[in-house]
Amino acid sequence: MNIRAEVWSPLQNTAVWLGAWLHGLEATDNLIDALTDLGGEGLTGVLRDIRQVAGGVLAGEEPVLRLVLSGPGEAPALRAGSAAAEAASRSGAGALVLRDADPLTSHILVPDSGGNWQWFVEEQPLPAPAWLSPGEADQLLTQATNEAARLVQASGYRSDALNSPRLTVGTLADFYDTPGLPSAAPVRAAKLFARADRVAAIVETVTGRMGDHRIDPELLALWRHIRAARMAGVAYSVREFGRLT
Template structure:
């Protein structure tokens, strides 16, 4: 199992950048640069340039909606993705290791699902349009998500400290966690991201780094029952942070 794929989400930052761009907080050039940093070369699944997708999003996105126009959906072991069951979008988003981005249409009978197909150098976007309601989002406030992650961070940190690892493979757990936290934060977020969301994303990155440190870097799976339970809190924080960002961009 790829531990990093379960705890890191480049699509989180992609969704935030799309929201900031749609509401005019970021330029198209800056958006394209950020997406290249996040996922390499970008194109549609039919090989059209990404600018065609952006033009399409600009045409359909409901920027007057009271609900966030962009939403991130993630899934993991034991947790189905919040897309129509049996749909091609749900099948692809459940197996691509990345999730999907939902964009609200001004026509309430339509919703657009962007699913990335990612390889070592290229991200290819599949665009699905649904004409029936999508599953309701599990709305969690940034405060609630942050509280869950705070508790998870404290619990995971105590586990690492209690182990007292001093091995050739990993001499300094705290240093490794810090370095991985920096990795998860790269290449960053738009400048318009509210501080509350930035704090939540940083917390998610920190917990993700702790999980990866213990399971992947230390190679210790004795704590899997406790650590794997943190994945859901990480995903929830990332989705809640995106929702909050986009809501603030619209103000």
């Protein structure tokens, strides 16, 4: 199993960059450079369409753009059985959901492994997102991490390479941090993303780099909270961009 594919989401930063651009806080050239770094250059051909869809709904409390992630045991928060949900499940990378002037219509962009994107128009209500605040998402991730640590300790798990994970986590954390966020990204969201990156790096270190799977159940339970933190951070960022403009 590719652990990194489950705990890291370049779509997270793609969504934040798109949100900043839609609200006029980033230039198109900067956005295109970021999309290229993030592997989302396939979106460059539909930026005009994205702006046309989102241009009339930038105001309001609900963010114009949000991130949908899923993983083992957690279906994407899209309409069950829809083409968009099936594509997102196959992709494994997640999806971006754009609001429409029609409150019942959503536009769903799903990347595939080849760098291409599928655009779906959904004319039925989508499942309501959790709408966690950064503080709530951070608290849930912290609690889950502490509980996982407690379970690992209670299991009597020991490793002769205890120093190795720490070094590897530092290296992976640098990887997860790149290529960064737009300058307008809220500090609270950036901190939440950083915590998610740190926990993701720990999970990958122990299960992937060290090849030790004795505590997989304890660590893999963190995946859901990592994804929730990323989705909450994106929604908060895009909402805050709207308040800046």
